[in-house]
Every structure is written in C-alpha cells, then in structure tokens.
Amino acid sequence: MKSASMPELPEAETLRRYLETNSLRKVIERIDIRNERILDNIFPKQLKKSLEGSRFFLSERYGKRIFLGLNDDLLLTIHLGMSGWFDYLSKRESEPSHTRVLIIFADGSRLVYRDPRMFGRIGLTNSIKSFIREKNLGPDALKMDLQTYLNVISKRKGTIKAMLLDQSIVAGLGNLYADESLFQAGIRPDVRGLDEARLVLLFKRIKDVLSTAISIKADFGLFPVTFLITRRIVGGRCPMDGVSLERIRIGGRTSYYCPYHQKS
C-alpha cells in the first residue's frame, strides 16, 4: 500500500482499513524492535510479552491514532507521527527501508512499521477511553457533533488554524486538512472570533473534506481539482480563482490560503 504523506485522520483511517483486512486474527510469532525510540512509554519486553503468541482481533481509530485490540483490556496504540506507515508483506516480499518495528506472524507474513523521521509512537493501553483521557484528545473530527464543537471553539480566543491543529480541541486534523477545511469554508487561517454561522460552515467543510479524503484513500493523485491540498507549494495558485496563494506561519506551521476568496 502506498504511504500517504503526513498522516492525519484520513490517512490513519485508510491505514486502519488496510490493517483490518490483512492483520487481524493472525497469530503473532515474534516482534522485532529495531528502534526503541518508537516505543511510547513501554519497555521492549512489555511489548514482546503482550504481542508474542497473541493476535489482533479488532481495529479502531480515534483522531490520528489507530488501535489494534489484543484482548478486551489490551490494545496496541499507533501514532504515525510525520512519516510512519505500515506495510503488510508476504513471506517473500523484502523489507522497506527505515523499518523500526517488525511484527512477524506465524504464517511467515510480516507487518512492518517504517518511519524515516521517527516521530511516530507505538504503545499499549488498557482502553481507548482512558487513552483519550491520558493524551487529552478532543472529540474525533469525523464523529464530533456540532454542539460539542461549537461549545469548545467559541470559548477559545486563538486563531482558527491554531485551534484546528490543537488535538485537545479537535482530534484528527493536521496542517494539510486544517488548511483544506478553511479553504473550502472561505475562511482565512489567522482569523479569531468567528461568528456562529461561519463556525457551522467550517464544521460542515471539515466533515466534507475528511470524508472525501477517506473515500479516495487519501491518495494525492485523486483529490478533486477544487482542493487546495495539491497546490500547497510556493507559487501555487488557487484552484477556484487562479490567484497566487499566500503563505504565512501560524503556530509554527506553514499555512497556505487564497487571499481572494478566503475572508477575515
């Protein structure tokens, strides 16, 4: 499976579906931890003990995180960071570069976690609920209801882009889909204090953008031509207006927006 760049909610959901179809119910024979930095507050021994001889029986996603359930009160937690991805390989297929963790099944197939930049983390949790609490994650961007979203966002005073990137406010949006949602809603990323009508429109666009991205498996070549996402480059032009895109930094991230139809 092609790895998506910069995993956010749609990439995580795409990968979850991939893992759901190829990695459940297979007996795990061995786990090979190539780089301990990838582990999220657990020792290699704990991970080995939890996985070896066991099997995954369910997959879940919340925000950008993926969970693979081992039993009723133990799940593997996956955070892809910036460049993390899984490849399911048959016995004969060769391992990709930057492999950090290898899960070897009894039938000889392997699940390979690769992550060049090593911002990703793999860990264990007893429940998704407690994990969400521990990591202080807000509502999942795809499943959140309008009222919850309005309650949280209308209380805050920061720029809208910074709020969308804050995982404790909304879980799942990263730099690219935050820009995309604002673009589709016609809102500039550096705006504060949006009125309710604007926030409601943004809420709808967030959902549209995320479900569109999931429907095309977050494949960069398949985004609608009306999307900003493939034009986020210096000198890029707005797909609606043909105007040169502006580039500013908010919260340490690069934001692209159309100065013509995105309003403050």
Place this chain on the structure above:
DNA sequence: CGTGGCTCCTGGCGGC
C-alpha cells in the same frame, strides 16, 4: 489562556 520557540529526526532540496 495564548503564543512563540525549541526539540526530536532525516529526506529532500536550494544555493553556491
């Protein structure tokens, strides 16, 4: 509370 800066990390690219 908000924000900006720094850190982790390395592939990729611009500039010389």
Place this chain on the structure above:
DNA sequence: TGCCGCCAGGAGCCAC
C-alpha cells in the same frame, strides 16, 4: 558535480 545547511512537520515542553 558535490556538499552544506536549512526546512518540513506532530506534539510535548517551557518561558513569557
């Protein structure tokens, strides 16, 4: 051509 140095980005942490 080759190499240096900077940048990208998620998120935690710290200082103001």
